[in-house]
Amino acid sequence: MTAAAVAPTAGRTATGGRILVDALRAQGVDRIHCVPGESYLAVLDALHDTPEIEVINSRHEGAAGNMAEADGKLTGRPGICFVTRGPGATHAAVGVHTACQDSTPMILFIGQVARGARDREGFQEVDLRAMFAPLAKWAAEIDDAARIPEYVARAFQTAVSGRPGPVVLSLPEDMLAQSVPAPAQARAAVPAAAAPRATDLDALTHLLEQSARPLLVVGGTGWSDAACLALREFAATNALPLVASFRRQDLIDNRHPNYCGHLGLGVDLQLAERLKSSDLVVAIGSRLGENTTSGYTLLTPPLARQRLVHVHPDPDEPGRVYQPQLAIACPLAEFALALSGRRVAGAERREAWLREARAAYVSFSSPPAAAAGPYVDLAGVVGWLSDHVADDAIVSNGAGNYTVWVHRYFRYRRPRTELAPVSGSMGYGVPAAIAAKLRFPQREVIAFAGDGCFLMYPQELGTAVQHRANLVVIVVNNGIYGTIRMHQERRYPGRVVATDLVDPDFIGLARSFGAFAERVETTAQFPAAYQRARAAARPAVLELRIDPAQLTPGFRLPGR
Numbered sequence: 001m002t003a004a005a006v007a008p009t010a011g012r013t014a015t016g017g018r019i020l021v022d023a024l025r026a027q028g029v030d031r032i033h034c035v036p037g038e039s040y041l042a043v044l045d046a047l048h049d050t051p052e053i054e055v056i057n058s059r060h061e062g063a064a065g066n067m068a069e070a071d072g073k074l075t076g077r078p079g080i081c082f083v084t085r086g087p088g089a090t091h092a093a094v095g096v097h098t099a100c101q102d103s104t105p106m107i108l109f110i111g112q113v114a115r116g117a118r119d120r121e122g123f124q125e126v127d128l129r130a131m132f133a134p135l136a137k138w139a140a141e142i143d144d145a146a147r148i149p150e151y152v153a154r155a156f157q158t159a160v161s162g163r164p165g166p167v168v169l170s171l172p173e174d175m176l177a178q179s180v181p182a183p184a185q186a187r188a189a190v191p192a193a194a195a196p197r198a199t200d201l202d203a204l205t206h207l208l209e210q211s212a213r214p215l216l217v218v219g220g221t222g223w224s225d226a227a228c229l230a231l232r233e234f235a236a237t238n239a240l241p242l243v244a245s246f247r248r249q250d251l252i253d254n255r256h257p258n259y260c261g262h263l264g265l266g267v268d269l270q271l272a273e274r275l276k277s278s279d280l281v282v283a284i285g286s287r288l289g290e291n292t293t294s295g296y297t298l299l300t301p302p303l304a305r306q307r308l309v310h311v312h313p314d315p316d317e318p319g320r321v322y323q324p325q326l327a328i329a330c331p332l333a334e335f336a337l338a339l340s341g342r343r344v345a346g347a348e349r350r351e352a353w354l355r356e357a358r359a360a361y362v363s364f365s366s367p368p369a370a371a372a373g374p375y376v377d378l379a380g381v382v383g384w385l386s387d388h389v390a391d392d393a394i395v396s397n398g399a400g401n402y403t404v405w406v407h408r409y410f411r412y413r414r415p416r417t418e419l420a421p422v423s424g425s426m427g428y429g430v431p432a433a434i435a436a437k438l439r440f441p442q443r444e445v446i447a448f449a450g451d452g453c454f455l456m457y458p459q460e461l462g463t464a465v466q467h468r469a470n471l472v473v474i475v476v477n478n479g480i481y482g483t484i485r486m487h488q489e490r491r492y493p494g495r496v497v498a499t500d501l502v503d504p505d506f507i508g509l510a511r512s513f514g515a516f517a518e519r520v521e522t523t524a525q526f527p528a529a530y531q532r533a534r535a536a537a538r539p540a541v542l543e544l545r546i547d548p549a550q551l552t553p554g555f556r557l558p559g560r
C-alpha cells in the first residue's frame with residue numbers, strides 16, 4: 001500500500017467522514033475491516049467514493065477486530081477496524097486485547113454518540129477512553145473535524161513506535177457528519193529510528209564469551225526478513241542456540257541447525273530443563289512472559305539465576321519483571337542487523353551444547369507413528385502439512401489443546417507465517433486466516449480451529465465466501481473444550497463441568513455458507529482431502545474427528 005500524495009479535498013469543505021477517509025489514504029490504508037453502524041454512516045459514505053480502500057464487512061465485531069489485528073501482524077502496519085459504539089466496541093475489544101498482548105499495530109475506530117448528548121448515557125453510550133485505557137497504547141476522542149489529520153497521524157505513529165500496539169479513536173457521529181474547511185493532511189507515519197550502542201554490543205559479546213551454556217530467546221514484533229536472517233547468521237557463525245518464545249516460532253526457519261525449539265504451552269520438558277540450566281539468557285524481543293517462562297518458573301523474578309541480557313524496543317520492559325545484567329532498548333530489526341559479522345570467541349566450546357539442543361528439538365517435533373484406531377491422528381496430519389505446504393504458507397490457530405500439536409509438529413519457515421495469538425484468544429484462527437488470505441491471495445492459508453474455537457466465529461465463513469478469501473479451515477473435533485477438561489481432570493479428577501459440547505453438523509454448516517466441506521475419518525484420507533479443499537476455489541472446511549481421550553500428545557484421559 002502506498003500513501004496518497006494529494007488529499008483530494010484540500011481547500012474545499014468536507015465532512016468529518018470524508019476528512020477521516022482521506023487521512024487513512026494519506027497513511028497508505030488500502031483495506032478496513034468492519035461491522036457497519038449508524039454511528040459512523042458519514043465514514044461509510046465517504047468510503048463509497050474511495051475505491052482505493054477495500055471494505056471487508058464481517059458478521060461479528062470480534063471477528064473484525066481479530067482480522068484487523070492479523071492484518072497488522074502480517075504487514076507491520078496498523079490493521080484498521082471500524083465498529084459502532086457500545087455493543088460494537090465491547091465485541092471488538094478482543095482484537096484490541098490481542099493487539100496489546102501480541103504487540104501488534106492496530107487502530108480501532110468507533111462511532112460514538114453526538115457531542116451534544118455526551119455523558120447522558122444516551123443510546124449505546126460508553127466512555128470509550130476509560131474502557132480502553134488499560135488495553136490500548138492510546139485511546140482518544142476526536143472532537144473537532146478540523147483536527148482529524150492530527151489525531152490520525154498520531155494514532156499511526158503511536159501504533160508502530162517502540163513496542164507496537166493498539167490505538168482506539170472514538171468518533172462522535174455529529175463530528176463525522178459536520179462539514180468544515182478541509183484541513184491539510186498529514187504525511188505517513190515514520191517510526192523513530194534507534195540503534196544499539198557499540199558499547200552494549202561489546203558488553204553482550206563479552207557476556208556470551210564467558211558463557212558455557214547460552215540461549216538466545218527470540219520474540220516480539222518489528223522484525224524484518226533481513227533482520228531475522230542476520231540473527232540466524234550471527235547464531236550460526238558463533239554456535240549459539242536460538243529458541244522461540246511463545247507463538248513466535250516463525251522468526252527463525254525451524255529447519256535451520258541453530259533453531260532449537262519453542263517455549264510456551266506444551267513445552268518440551270528437555271528444553272525447559274535446558275533453559276533452567278543455561279547460564280546466560282539473551283532475550284531478543286521476548287517479554288519473557290508467563291507462558292514463555294512456564295509460569296515464571298524457568299526464570300524466576302526478579303533476579304533470575306541465569307544471567308540475563310534483555311533486548312526490547314520499549315525501554316520500560318527490561319527490568320519490569322526480570323532484572324537484567326544488560327538492557328538494550330532499540331528496534332529489534334536494528335539490533336539484529338547490528339550483530340552482522342560479530343564474532344563471539346569460543347564457538348567450539350558451545351558446539352556440543354548447540355548440537356544436543358538441536359537434536360532434542362528434531363526428535364520432539366517429529367511425529368510418532370500414527371496410533372491405530374478409529375480416529376484421525378493429529379500429529380500425522382500436522383506433520384504431513386508441514387512437509388507438503390509451500391514455505392510461505394500461513395498457518396493460524398486460536399486457543400485449545402489442538403494448538404499443542406500444531407506448534408509441536410509444524411515447522412515454520414518464514415517470518416510472518418504464524419498467526420497465533422500470544423493472548424491465547426479462542427476464535428482467533430478463522431478470522432485471522434481470512435485477513436491473511438485477503439492480504440496474500442496467492443499464498444496457501446490454513447486455519448486450525450478446535451470445535452470450541454471454531455464455534456466462536458463460524459459465521460465468518462460468510463465473510464470469506466463474500467470476499468473470496470479461499471482459506472482452508474481444519475476443524476479439530478473432539479466434542480469437548482479439551483483444554484479445560486484437561487485442567488479439570490488434573491485438579492478435580494472425574495468432576496466434569498461445562499466442558500462437553502453438543503456440536504452442529506460442521507459439514508452442513510459450512511456448506512450452507514457456500515463453502516466446500518468434507519469430513520476426514522482417517523489419517524490416510526487427509527492428503528487427498530486437503531488437495532480437494534485447495535482445488536475447490538472457494539473457502540473450504542475439513543473436519544477431523546480426533547480421539548477425545550487424547551488431550552495432548554502426551555496426556556490421555558485416565559482409564560480411556
Ligand SMILES: Cc1ncc(C[n+]2csc(CCOP(=O)(O)OP(=O)(O)O)c2C)c(N)n1
Binds near residue numbers: 400402476482
Ligand atoms: C475467548 C476465550 N474464551 C475462553 C478461553 C478459555 N479456553 C482456553 S482453551 C478452551 C477450550 C478450547 O476448546 P477447543 O477449541 O474445542 O479445543 P480443544 O482444547 O478441545 O483442542 C477454553 C474454553 C479462552 N482462552 N479464550
Ligand SMILES: [Mg+2]
Binds near residue numbers: 400451452476477
Ligand atoms: Mg475441542
